[in-house]
Amino acid sequence: MTLAEGVHSNIHLALVHFPVYNKAGEIVVSSVTTLDVHDSSRIGRTYGTGVLYIVTPLATQQKLVARIISHWQSGHGATYNPTRKEALLTAEVKNSLEDVVADITERSGQKPKTIVTHARELAQSIGYDAMRTELKKEEQYLLIFGTGWGLEKNIIQKADFALNPIKGSEEYNHLPVRAAIAIILDRLLGVER
Amino acid sequence: MTLAEGVHSNIHLALVHFPVYNKAGEIVVSSVTTLDVHDSSRIGRTYGTGVLYIVTPLATQQKLVARIISHWQSGHGATYNPTRKEALLTAEVKNSLEDVVADITERSGQKPKTIVTHARELAQSIGYDAMRTELKKEEQYLLIFGTGWGLEKNIIQKADFALNPIKGSEEYNHLPVRAAIAIILDRLLGVER
Numbered sequence: 001m002t003l004a005e006g007v008h009s010n011i012h013l014a015l016v017h018f019p020v021y022n023k024a025g026e027i028v029v030s031s032v033t034t035l036d037v038h039d040s041s042r043i044g045r046t047y048g049t050g051v052l053y054i055v056t057p058l059a060t061q062q063k064l065v066a067r068i069i070s071h072w073q074s075g076h077g078a079t080y081n082p083t084r085k086e087a088l089l090t091a092e093v094k095n096s097l098e099d100v101v102a103d104i105t106e107r108s109g110q111k112p113k114t115i116v117t118h119a120r121e122l123a124q125s126i127g128y129d130a131m132r133t134e135l136k137k138e139e140q141y142l143l144i145f146g147t148g149w150g151l152e153k154n155i156i157q158k159a160d161f162a163l164n165p166i167k168g169s170e171e172y173n174h175l176p177v178r179a180a181i182a183i184i185l186d187r188l189l190g191v192e193r
Numbered sequence: 194m195t196l197a198e199g200v201h202s203n204i205h206l207a208l209v210h211f212p213v214y215n216k217a218g219e220i221v222v223s224s225v226t227t228l229d230v231h232d233s234s235r236i237g238r239t240y241g242t243g244v245l246y247i248v249t250p251l252a253t254q255q256k257l258v259a260r261i262i263s264h265w266q267s268g269h270g271a272t273y274n275p276t277r278k279e280a281l282l283t284a285e286v287k288n289s290l291e292d293v294v295a296d297i298t299e300r301s302g303q304k305p306k307t308i309v310t311h312a313r314e315l316a317q318s319i320g321y322d323a324m325r326t327e328l329k330k331e332e333q334y335l336l337i338f339g340t341g342w343g344l345e346k347n348i349i350q351k352a353d354f355a356l357n358p359i360k361g362s363e364e365y366n367h368l369p370v371r372a373a374i375a376i377i378l379d380r381l382l383g384v385e386r
Contacts (some may be wrong), residue, residue: 021375168199168383174235174241175236182376186380190376191360
């Protein structure tokens with residue numbers, strides 16, 4: 001099946017809150033940020049990606065995400081701002097990345113290839129042009145974004161692909177995850193530059 | 194003078210809260226969002242841009258921005274998170290775009306060329322490759338971003354350049370201004386893709 005131009009419903013996003021590092025290098029559960037959910041959803045919707053998975057094992061945080069999603073879909077937010085309603089239609093909360101992979105496999109019949117993004121260069125990192133070429137195969141893909149101080153190293157090591165870090169000027173590179181998602185989707189899926 | 198690679202201290206950013214439109218198409222002052230200030234600053238710092246101007250005529254909002262900046266520069270935030278301190282070093286609050294242009298002119302001795310970004314296509318819109326070429330001249334430039342529902346039309350009309358809108362898939366295009374800033378700086382100044 002060939003997808004229509006601008007539609008990338010085979011490319012899914014995961015915003016991961018566990019396992020990630022904190023500033024001290026410890027493995028922690030980071031807190032879900034309402035704004036990260038909204039921004040990721042609006043950015044994903046702009047670039048035509050599939051499901052946005054919010055990954056957290058904490059029940060209270062899962063409830064928060066469910067409330068955000070339902071607020072924009074049926075609450076006051078839906079009437080006030082119908083474009084956000086549209087933007088959040090494909091958001092889901094999951095316990096773990098394993099559950100995300102299982103969900104995509106169940107929906108599509110294919111196990112997704114996983115792609116990690118990282119602020120530091122890795123041995124297996126590839127460039128954005130190479131990844132654009134890979135994505136043309138139109139298989140199932142999962143782009144994994146870490147919150148906090150980055151994805152736990154086993155997730156990185158087990159991924160099928162790792163993208164080159166986004167390099168800016170000088171030594172400074174502390175992009176908010178929202179900004180990284182925007183830049184990476186634009187590099188991989190942007191058109192008409 | 195030729196700037197070092199990755200340094201774009203001649204390219205400044207303005208995050209404009211007046212005059213912008215609200216949802217109903219009225220000209221309003223939008224509220225400053227703390228997070229927009231932080232994100233814009235971190236994104237600008239990553240791409241090596243010059244001063245980040247936060248434009249609002251409201252004294253209370255100006256005080257809020259001054260507090261954000263000073264918190265990260267000297268308050269608890271500076272010790273807790275030194276990278277943010279660095280990210281906010283070049284933020285300034287101004288009453289109006291005219292004041293921003295005057296400030297750049299005074300600092301640099303050159304009136305900046307203004308560049309607007311807009312969600313809709315305009316008669317004078319140009320592409321990102323053309324703008325990259327223009328920016329190589331290393332004159333003074335001001336990239337103007339509107340909050341709310343977009344920049345008031347006179348600002349658009351008077352600008353020296355307008356960038357093509359960021360097109361995604363289907364009809365949906367409601368990127369948060371933070372995401373638009375990230376994508377546009379990456380398109381104009383990004384390296385090593």
